[in-house]
Amino acid sequence: MTTASPRWFKSSYSGTTSNCVEVAINLVASHGTVPVRDSKVSDGPSFSVSASAFSSFVAGVKGGRLGV
Structure with a gap:
């Protein structure tokens, strides 16, 4: 079993704003x-x-299939 910790990543498309999500791939x-x-x-x-x-x-x- 591994006990790896998430390494969080925020898209470079977010720029300097904080209104984004982070993922840990x-x-x-x-x-x-x-x-x-x-x-x-x-x-x-x-x-x-x-x-x-x-x-x-x-x-x-x-x-572009999310209708946003």
Whole structure:
């Protein structure tokens, strides 16, 4: 069992604003999940989604399929 800690990453597209989310993709291999948290509250709660769900989300954003 691994006890790896999340290494948080914020997209470079966020610029200097704090209104973004951070992800910790380093846990995909060991846990199969992607932790997500609010970048404004780095010591606050986080949640995890499956790696496949996160991959689908990113593909939807890149493909413009989220209706935003």
